[in-house]
Amino acid sequence: MNVSVQPNASKLDDVKLLIDGQWVASTTQEWRDIVNPATQQVLARVPFATTDEVDAAVAAAQRAFKTWRLTPLGARMRIMLKLQALIREHSKRIAQTLSAEQGKTIADAEGDIFRGLEVVEHACSIGSLQMGEFAENVAGGVDTYTLRQPIGVCAGITPFNFPAMIPLWMFPMAIVCGNTFVLKPSEQDPLSTVQLVELALEAGVPPGVLNVVHGGKEVVDALCTHTDIKAVSFVGSTAVGTHVYDLAGKHGKRVQSMMGAKNHAVVLPDANREQTLNALVGAAFGAAGQRCMATSVAVLVGKSREWIPDLKALAQKLKVNAGSEPGTDVGPVISRRALERVTGLIDSGVQEGAKLELDGRGVQVPGYEQGNFVGPTLFSGVTTDMQIYTQEIFGPVLITLEVDTLDDAIALVNANPFGNGVGLFTQSGAAARKFQSEIDVGQVGINIPIPVPVPSFSFTGSRGSKLGDLGPYGKQVVQFYTQTKTVTARWFDDDSVNDGVNTTINLK
Numbered sequence: 001m002n003v004s005v006q007p008n009a010s011k012l013d014d015v016k017l018l019i020d021g022q023w024v025a026s027t028t029q030e031w032r033d034i035v036n037p038a039t040q041q042v043l044a045r046v047p048f049a050t051t052d053e054v055d056a057a058v059a060a061a062q063r064a065f066k067t068w069r070l071t072p073l074g075a076r077m078r079i080m081l082k083l084q085a086l087i088r089e090h091s092k093r094i095a096q097t098l099s100a101e102q103g104k105t106i107a108d109a110e111g112d113i114f115r116g117l118e119v120v121e122h123a124c125s126i127g128s129l130q131m132g133e134f135a136e137n138v139a140g141g142v143d144t145y146t147l148r149q150p151i152g153v154c155a156g157i158t159p160f161n162f163p164a165m166i167p168l169w170m171f172p173m174a175i176v177c178g179n180t181f182v183l184k185p186s187e188q189d190p191l192s193t194v195q196l197v198e199l200a201l202e203a204g205v206p207p208g209v210l211n212v213v214h215g216g217k218e219v220v221d222a223l224c225t226h227t228d229i230k231a232v233s234f235v236g237s238t239a240v241g242t243h244v245y246d247l248a249g250k251h252g253k254r255v256q257s258m259m260g261a262k263n264h265a266v267v268l269p270d271a272n273r274e275q276t277l278n279a280l281v282g283a284a285f286g287a288a289g290q291r292c293m294a295t296s297v298a299v300l301v302g303k304s305r306e307w308i309p310d311l312k313a314l315a316q317k318l319k320v321n322a323g324s325e326p327g328t329d330v331g332p333v334i335s336r337r338a339l340e341r342v343t344g345l346i347d348s349g350v351q352e353g354a355k356l357e358l359d360g361r362g363v364q365v366p367g368y369e370q371g372n373f374v375g376p377t378l379f380s381g382v383t384t385d386m387q388i389y390t391q392e393i394f395g396p397v398l399i400t401l402e403v404d405t406l407d408d409a410i411a412l413v414n415a416n417p418f419g420n421g422v423g424l425f426t427q428s429g430a431a432a433r434k435f436q437s438e439i440d441v442g443q444v445g446i447n448i449p450i451p452v453p454v455p456s457f458s459f460t461g462s463r464g465s466k467l468g469d470l471g472p473y474g475k476q477v478v479q480f481y482t483q484t485k486t487v488t489a490r491w492f493d494d495d496s497v498n499d500g501v502n503t504t505i506n507l508k
């Protein structure tokens with residue numbers, strides 16, 4: 001392969017590939033601009049890697065696996081200890097890049113990095129996470145034990161909305177388990193991801209253990225079908241996640257796909273009014289609604305439907321501006337295309353008869369006239385057949401539906417195909433207990449609007465929001481990134497009694 005080696009990948013020019021520990025310039029003819037969504041300024045160009053480059057990255061990972069899998073657990077863990085310290089040290093710098101390329105506020109960008117950092121901290125506990133089991137004397141003189149062994153080269157494909165957290169869900173846990181990794185970040189905002197990868201190299205991740213390729217569908221498909229890749233982690237939209245799950249599964253890989261969502265917040269009239277309204281507005285409009293766990297539907301039970309004017313008043317106070325400006329609550333959406341999609345869906349809500357309480361279309365932000373801004377948007381009177389209910393909008397749009405009872409609310413949520421997150425707001429322990437038992441959604445918040453578990457647990461979205469049994473991080477991902485090998489062993493003393501030949505199935 002014809003490559004030129006670069007010392008530093010994150011200079012704001014052409015983004016490099018990471019192959020075998022070297023930052024290399026792609027030879028591709030296909031490039032895409034990385035654009036600041038508040039200004040349309042081009043920050044850099046990202047290559048769509050060629051097939052040869054993807055093959056070179058996988059081959060480097062395959063070679064590195066031979067030694068990395070034998071590297072002692074303690075040595076792998078100490079790299080993670082170093083990495084967490086480096087991320088902490090560089091968090092503010094990376095947050096600037098992240099905010100510029102993604103649009104979210106600086107504080108939220110720091111939060112994005114912090115939630116990923118927590119996974120790296122958890123990877124430092126690998127010594128007690130990657131343990132097998134042992135049972136002594138399961139039959140006469142026979143012991144059985146399990147080994148949790150790394151599986152080989154793993155790949156990760158990540159979305160635009162958390163360019164720090166989601167790559168950090170993947171590669172630290174995969175490599176600390178003894179695997180090697182090929183990461184394919186979002187082509188819309190790969191710069192902050194690349195900065196985190198640079199820190200991983202600085203922390204001591206050896207050449208070939210972590211590789212980065214850039215691109216879109218072709219690169220993703222190449223990873224999903226490559227014979228040397230054993231497992232694929234995907235986070236992104238439902239359509240692409242389903243494609244990745246099917247394609248990689250068909251090619252014999254272990255796959256986990258975390259996908260789209262429609263997250264409901266059920267509000268009972270006994271809930272703490274101010275806390276609930278604050279929570280709804282923060283969870284619906286924070287990060288411009290571009291979180292897979294954003295609250296996008298409020299289900300108002302009984303008299304809580306009277307809270308709509310307060311909800312509107314609070315949402316109206318949010319400041320829409322570039323993420324880099326102090327005091328900003330709602331930044332731009334990622335692209336012109338996303339802007340058109342979100343405003344088109346708002347149009348559809350009006351056409352289909354929902355009441356537009358607050359209209360964020362066409363919002364003007366002085367100094368950022370070219371930005372992809374949508375202001376907080378609130379609909380009431382929504383029904384479940386409207387597109388604003390059936391589709392994931394992924395913008396700062398909150399819709400409200402009204403029902404009479406908690407049972408009605410549970411039935412409504414359970415009839416929705418997605419199962420990422422749900423919230424209940426109430427002061428009643430009995431209602432909360434009934435809700436957590438009967439609701440068919442993988443992550444439940446009780447008076448918590450965005451119930452993303454900390455890394456000692458796992459991310460457990462369900463139904464239409466997830467394919468594959470095991471979620472990212474926590475104990476589940478250690479299972480995902482390892483193969484259990486069960487050993488049944490018997491040892492003979494020199495003076496052991498000769499058992500003779502046994503042709504039956506049972507052990508003695």
Ligand code: NAD
Binds near residue numbers: 186
């Ligand atoms: P996306 O599906 O468009 O892109 C995700 C990745 O897939 C990117 O790396 C992209 O390059 C690649 N890709 C895009 N089109 C492809 C195609 N046709 N074939 C193969 N690969 C392709 O998602 P996005 O817009 O970047 O992210 C937003 C989506 O991600 C939302 O639906 C959101 O709910 C979801 N998300 C889910 C979670 C979760 O944990 N469930 C977390 C974050 C985001």
